[in-house]
């Protein structure tokens with residue numbers, strides 16, 4: 438099934454009690470997220486080979502809610518681990534990733550599915566998959582909830598195998614995504630108001 442394309446969709450009001458002058462609207466409701474997560478889970482389930490162990494590797498911190506909802510759909514056995522990775526200098530050639538939490542699992546000869554919340558420049562997914570290939574997995578696939586449509590093409594361009602939604606190039610928060618560590622707990626995807634007093638200088 439194709440990703441849901443929201444690139445031309447307008448925003449809805451932020452539901453109570455989550456209203457905040459830092460948010461200018463809701464892009465994806467909790468209900469729509471959960472429906473699409475169920476579809477993605479089915480799609481992955483149907484395509485997952487059963488000849489070798491399956492490792493699900495979730496990228497901290499942004500993918501924690503998406504991972505938790507996705508894996509609860511599955512009845513097949515998985516080994517679940519987390520890898521901490523954080524990016525800075527995203528839009529410059531020297532952009533670096535910092536590894537904040539190492540994975541514990543041996544990936545050799547296993548089917549690996551990497552889960553992240555959003556694919557933006559592609560830097561994170563590109564560098565993570567390059568690193569994981571060194572561990573010689575039997576297969577390596579990627580799943581992201583959101584894929585941002587970028588106005589500026591990125592040098593790191595990379596595709597994900599499973600995508601929940603295509604979204605426009607806006608600063609999104611909620612359902613794992615943060616602004617200055619806030620908003621990760623929202624059950625929906627909202628859009629930050631860049632002109633709000635607390636965000637204007639960040």
Ligand code: PRP
Pocket residue numbers: 496497498499500522523524525527553554555556557558559560561562614615
């Ligand atoms: C965010 C997000 C992705 C990455 C995507 O992580 O969780 O991992 O950026 O951006 P990219 O495609 O441009 O690399 P961030 O570094 O903000 O850390 P976090 O997950 O802890 O919020």
